[in-house]
Amino acid sequence: MWKRLLLIRGAELAALALLAAIPLMVDNSYVLGLLTLLAIYGILLIGLDVTVGYLGQVNLAHAAFLGLGAYAAGLSVAHFDFGMLAALAMALGVGVLFGTLLAFPALRLEGPQFALATLSFSALSATTLNEWEGLTLGAQGLQVTRPAFLGMTLDAPGFFWLCLLLLALVWLAMRNLLSSQWGRAFEALRDSPIATDAMGVGTYRHKVAGFALCSGLGGLAGGLYAFNFQYLQPQSFGWDLMVILLLGVVLGGRKSLWGALVGASLIALLPNLLSNRELFQVISAIGLLVALAAGGQGLLKKTTRPFQALAPVVAMGILMAGSLIVENTEDWRKAIFALMLFSVVVGLPEGLMGFAARFLTGLFHIDPPPLPAPASLDAVLPKRVVDGGALLELRGLERYFGGVKAVDGVSMTVRAGEIHGLIGPNGSGKSTAVNVISGLYVPTGGDILLRGKPLPAGSLFKVARTGVARTFQNLQLFGELSALDNVMVALKDVYRSPLPLVLLGFAKGEEKRAGAAALALLELVGLQAQARTRARDLTYGDQRFLEIARALARKPELLILDEPAAGLAHPDVTKLTEIIKRIHERGISIILIEHHMDVISELCSVVTVLDGGRIIAAGTAEQVKRDPKVIEAYLGMSDDSADAAAPALAG
Amino acid sequence: MYTLLIVQLAVSGALMGMVYALIAYGFQLTFATSKSINFGQGELVMLSALFSLTLIDSGLPYWLVVPGGMLFGVILGLFVERAAVRLSLEQKGEGWILLTIILGLLGFSAAENIWGRDDRPFPTPIPSDPLHFFGIDVTPLELSVAIGVLTVMGLVELFKRKTLLGKAFEAVSADRDAAQLMGISATRTIQLSYGLSGLVAAMAGILVAPITTVGPTMASVLILKAFSVAVVAGLDSGFGVVLIGLFLGALESLTSFYLGSGWREAPGLVLLILALAVRPNGVFGKASIRKV
Numbered sequence: 001m002w003k004r005l006l007l008i009r010g011a012e013l014a015a016l017a018l019l020a021a022i023p024l025m026v027d028n029s030y031v032l033g034l035l036t037l038l039a040i041y042g043i044l045l046i047g048l049d050v051t052v053g054y055l056g057q058v059n060l061a062h063a064a065f066l067g068l069g070a071y072a073a074g075l076s077v078a079h080f081d082f083g084m085l086a087a088l089a090m091a092l093g094v095g096v097l098f099g100t101l102l103a104f105p106a107l108r109l110e111g112p113q114f115a116l117a118t119l120s121f122s123a124l125s126a127t128t129l130n131e132w133e134g135l136t137l138g139a140q141g142l143q144v145t146r147p148a149f150l151g152m153t154l155d156a157p158g159f160f161w162l163c164l165l166l167l168a169l170v171w172l173a174m175r176n177l178l179s180s181q182w183g184r185a186f187e188a189l190r191d192s193p194i195a196t197d198a199m200g201v202g203t204y205r206h207k208v209a210g211f212a213l214c215s216g217l218g219g220l221a222g223g224l225y226a227f228n229f230q231y232l233q234p235q236s237f238g239w240d241l242m243v244i245l246l247l248g249v250v251l252g253g254r255k256s257l258w259g260a261l262v263g264a265s266l267i268a269l270l271p272n273l274l275s276n277r278e279l280f281q282v283i284s285a286i287g288l289l290v291a292l293a294a295g296g297q298g299l300l301k302k303t304t305r306p307f308q309a310l311a312p313v314v315a316m317g318i319l320m321a322g323s324l325i326v327e328n329t330e331d332w333r334k335a336i337f338a339l340m341l342f343s344v345v346v347g348l349p350e351g352l353m354g355f356a357a358r359f360l361t362g363l364f365h366i367d368p369p370p371l372p373a374p375a376s377l378d379a380v381l382p383k384r385v386v387d388g389g390a391l392l393e394l395r396g397l398e399r400y401f402g403g404v405k406a407v408d409g410v411s412m413t414v415r416a417g418e419i420h421g422l423i424g425p426n427g428s429g430k431s432t433a434v435n436v437i438s439g440l441y442v443p444t445g446g447d448i449l450l451r452g453k454p455l456p457a458g459s460l461f462k463v464a465r466t467g468v469a470r471t472f473q474n475l476q477l478f479g480e481l482s483a484l485d486n487v488m489v490a491l492k493d494v495y496r497s498p499l500p501l502v503l504l505g506f507a508k509g510e511e512k513r514a515g516a517a518a519l520a521l522l523e524l525v526g527l528q529a530q531a532r533t534r535a536r537d538l539t540y541g542d543q544r545f546l547e548i549a550r551a552l553a554r555k556p557e558l559l560i561l562d563e564p565a566a567g568l569a570h571p572d573v574t575k576l577t578e579i580i581k582r583i584h585e586r587g588i589s590i591i592l593i594e595h596h597m598d599v600i601s602e603l604c605s606v607v608t609v610l611d612g613g614r615i616i617a618a619g620t621a622e623q624v625k626r627d628p629k630v631i632e633a634y635l636g637m638s639d640d641s642a643d644a645a646a647p648a649l650a651g
Numbered sequence: 652m653y654t655l656l657i658v659q660l661a662v663s664g665a666l667m668g669m670v671y672a673l674i675a676y677g678f679q680l681t682f683a684t685s686k687s688i689n690f691g692q693g694e695l696v697m698l699s700a701l702f703s704l705t706l707i708d709s710g711l712p713y714w715l716v717v718p719g720g721m722l723f724g725v726i727l728g729l730f731v732e733r734a735a736v737r738l739s740l741e742q743k744g745e746g747w748i749l750l751t752i753i754l755g756l757l758g759f760s761a762a763e764n765i766w767g768r769d770d771r772p773f774p775t776p777i778p779s780d781p782l783h784f785f786g787i788d789v790t791p792l793e794l795s796v797a798i799g800v801l802t803v804m805g806l807v808e809l810f811k812r813k814t815l816l817g818k819a820f821e822a823v824s825a826d827r828d829a830a831q832l833m834g835i836s837a838t839r840t841i842q843l844s845y846g847l848s849g850l851v852a853a854m855a856g857i858l859v860a861p862i863t864t865v866g867p868t869m870a871s872v873l874i875l876k877a878f879s880v881a882v883v884a885g886l887d888s889g890f891g892v893v894l895i896g897l898f899l900g901a902l903e904s905l906t907s908f909y910l911g912s913g914w915r916e917a918p919g920l921v922l923l924i925l926a927l928a929v930r931p932n933g934v935f936g937k938a939s940i941r942k943v
Contacts, residue, residue, distance in 0.1 A: 058748045105928030111745045120920040131913040335760030341753045
């Protein structure tokens with residue numbers, strides 16, 4: 001524990017002290033310029049990493065936000081006589097404002113659409129900066145004066161220290177934020193937006209917040225950029241810079257503050273690396289060797305596909321050959337960026353720092369931070385008093401897809417404290433009914449009442465907030481998060497600290513409590529030993545159990561289990577039955593969709609049978625098993641062979 | 652006279668819009684099979700046009716240059732699929748966005764160094780003396796763009812509907828997994844769609860080159876508008892791109908007239924963002940049902 005803290009914090013402090021001390025040791029304006037640029041790029045890339053790394057979206061607008069921030073700072077000094085701090089706040093604010101504005105249309109978008117929206121925004125912003133000559137002077141360029149900082153005129157080292165100070169503050173705030181519920185929520189959003197909403201976390205506010213944050217940091221970096229170069233031109237913030245920024249984040253390593261810093265140093269130094277031919281030859285040779293070593297190792301251990309191993313070697317080989325043939329490397333800078341980026345994206349997706357972090361934790365034997373002691377289950381899931389009243393009522397529920405009546409007038413009541421089985425052949429409308437109740441689909445007709453009050457229609461998020469939790473037939477775990485984080489992110493009634501306190505690092509107490517509570521839930525489903533395992537590395541059965549633990553983190557009154565036993569091996573089915581019994585003992589009502597009739601018979605007091613979107617039978621498991629209509633629905637047999645079919649159903 | 656001028660501007664713009672529609676159609680082809688598009692498609696348009704120019708310079712007749720350029724486009728399309736798309740589709744990720752951007756950058760840099768940074772004219776046998784229709788001037792060159800675009804799109808559609816290979820294409824578009832279970836190789840079909848997309852891009856480059864001149868930057872604004880057309884119409888809208896292409900072409904021509912040519916890209920970009928916000932599946936696209 002202490003070793004971990006000492007090494008990690010020590011490395012951060014040492015890096016900061018070293019950077020701060022360089023201007024005292026070296027009196028060289030060129031070096032100082034590079035360092036200042038490094039600090040500015042550091043802030044910029046930490047921001048970009050929020051969308052590219054944590055939200056997992058290709059963001060092509062970051063260079064544009066740098067530009068908007070730069071112009072905002074420069075113009076507010078020119079027109080309103082702002083001081084340094086006010087101008088920087090202005091730059092930050094403009095970034096946040098435009099980021100929020102863009103986030104709203106981009107909200108529902110994923111992958112290519114998000115990339116296109118940001119691409120259009122940056123093209124639009126370039127057009128505006130170029131054409132609004134009355135304000136920006138267009139292509140002619142804008143002269144910016146560096147204003148006083150709290151009444152002091154900053155010389156070059158002074159300005160560098162200001163940039164470094166801001167970088168350190170951003171670093172601290174982002175470390176606090178990203179290790180809190182916010183960081184988890186960003187990653188949850190990336191891995192499964194549907195589950196993020198269904199777990200009551202909310203895709204909406206987190207996507208807007210993440211993007212606004214990213215853009216705000218872009219704007220802030222822009223303000224510093226303006227006061228550093230003191231001359232702005234619209235074309236500086238175009239496509240070329242955007243590609244370089246992506247190179248920085250990807251090469252340095254995603255989801256890592258250190259990665260952003262390493263990336264920033266690389267892209268600040270890049271022009272120098274390219275202009276010196278001998279140096280460039282050395283670099284491409286190193287690149288080729290790394291690609292060969294990594295590719296060869298991957299092939300031998302069979303951890304990578306042949307393409308993944310060979311393509312970077314080919315790309316680096318071309319780079320090496322090019323460095324020997326081409327006279328003027330500057331002319332080919334775009335191709336050089338492209339080859340480097342290509343090799344990293346294909347061959348080293350975790351980036352330099354991802355690779356180094358694994359290597360260093362192994363070298364220094366750094367253990368992961370210790371787990372808190374699990375809380376008592378009674379504190380996390382207090383026993384509910386069960387009154388047997390109507391909990392969930394469906395009245396004539398309908399959901400049509402075009403002409404297909406997937407759910408066609410279903411009325412049923414789930415009483416508090418019961419395990420209500422919902423069965424039916426494939427395509428009978430069970431999953432659709434659950435998807436309507438949980439808010440994924442808007443009902444075509446009918447009512448859904450929870451304790452007599454209508455349930456919000458068509459919003460996973462709002463339904464999740466009313467105390468209904470669900471699992472998914474096709475698993476919707478947050479694959480990159482650990483089992484513990486999967487439960488923690490869904491935890492209800494724990495995270496109360498407002499954003500400023502989180503940024504200042506005052507949310508550690510509730511983090512501890514959340515961890516303890518989540519561990520108790522993992523214990524309930526028998527996963528406490530795998531708390532630190534990434535969800536996608538769990539066995540299939542354990543993934544199913546993790547989904548249940550995560551749904552329980554919502555502390556639900558009603559839990560909907562959508563085919564929890566599908567694909568489970570027999571021992572796991574037994575374990576599942578035990579888990580469901582334990583959950584039921586806590587007074588949680590359950591709707592259980594299942595095909596395993598023995599599970600249904602063992603657990604359910606009431607069973608409803610659907611076929612063709614309608615209810616064909618209801619009663620105890622024994623009653624419905626003998627119901628001729630049920631047997632016909634499952635086996636397509638007539639009444640007289642019903643007795644022969646009953647044992648088959650029981651299996 | 653004034654209305655006539657407006658109509659004239661709109662018609663010329665709309666004819667240019669056909670080129671955007673053709674490039675957007677190329678996006679549709681790959682999106683149908685693989686839900687991916689080539690973000691470096693503009694470079695494909697540009698490289699094919701430059702290659703065709705080299706063919707012309709080497710003395711090849713125009714009727715041989717066109718298939719030559721298209722073949723080059725097909726090869727580039729196949730290369731993009733192999734180098735940038737296949738791996739991330741196998742990993743079910745979205746790495747292809749970044750990788751196709753990267754390949755585009757590589758292509759751009761190669762063009763700058765091989766063909767130079769300057770824009771050059773693209774000779775064509777089609778005359779540019781205007782014809783008059785009801786007081787509006789239309790050059791045969793502009794007409795050739797419209798005819799070429801519709802011909803290529805028609806032929807590709809015919810191929811998809813009438814040949815066995817085309818049926819496989821439609822099957823993979825409808826349901827990749829089911830098609831694979833029926834013995835259709837999804838990988839081969841996606842490859843085919845990238846090849847076709849490259850062909851369409853090359854055709855767009857050859858058609859537009861005589862009007863815009865040829866150089867490394869010739870497609871950088873073209874591609875933004877093609878994105879707009881594809882998104883506003885919907886990435887599965889079929890011939891919907893033609894209508895939106897005509898509309899956007901006319902709109903930008905008028906914008907350029909009223910606000911100045913610097914703003915001509917703006918309406919397309921605004922429309923794209925609005926479309927994504929209001930109708931992410933496009934005006935002619937089908938809404939998809941989320942399944943869990």
